[in-house]
Amino acid sequence: MSEFKNFMETCLGSRVTEMILLDNGRIGGCWFTINNKTYDLACTEEHGGGSGRLHHVTYATDTREEILRAADIFLENGVHIETGPHKHAIQGTFFLYVWEPAGNRVELANSGARLILAPDWQTVVWTETERKKGQAWGLKTIDTFHTHGTPPVPTDGTE
Numbered sequence: 001m002s003e004f005k006n007f008m009e010t011c012l013g014s015r016v017t018e019m020i021l022l023d024n025g026r027i028g029g030c031w032f033t034i035n036n037k038t039y040d041l042a043c044t045e046e047h048g049g050g051s052g053r054l055h056h057v058t059y060a061t062d063t064r065e066e067i068l069r070a071a072d073i074f075l076e077n078g079v080h081i082e083t084g085p086h087k088h089a090i091q092g093t094f095f096l097y098v099w100e101p102a103g104n105r106v107e108l109a110n111s112g113a114r115l116i117l118a119p120d121w122q123t124v125v126w127t128e129t130e131r132k133k134g135q136a137w138g139l140k141t142i143d144t145f146h147t148h149g150t151p152p153v154p155t156d157g158t159e
Helices: 002-010 064-076
Strands: 015-021 027-033 041-044 056-060 080-087 094-099 105-110 124-127
Touching (some): 041 056, 064 080, 064 094
Parallel strands (some): 056 105
Antiparallel strands (some): 027 041, 080 094, 094 105
16 A cells, blocks of 8 residues: 555655554555545555455535435446445545446545645544444445455456
């Protein structure tokens, strides 16, 4: 994770807006932005047996209602809804995760128009304990959130 974080910051000029610092000192996840949104790309430790896989790409919506409408549109069109609509416990973003037809995870998120405009923004660091709280409202984070990525890892036919 540290190598990817360095690449994103040094080579692509992105900023880390938030990250998860594990109890053992490793970085468990980072949220990167190249503009003034809270994040454009999230990267987490691999738990699915692969290496260097994409976790998800996020699209910001203007309202929560757009996420609810998108959930109906995805449902009507046979798009796999992985989880949501829900609210993240760490960060408070209202979200919906789907897998687009090629299997990439796409998130629609609304953080209440939270933008990062301060040039001296300090990275928000979440602890392992905070991350393990799951989602807001007492919902458990689904297992595939930690194991699914693209490209897929060859398995016994299931992921």
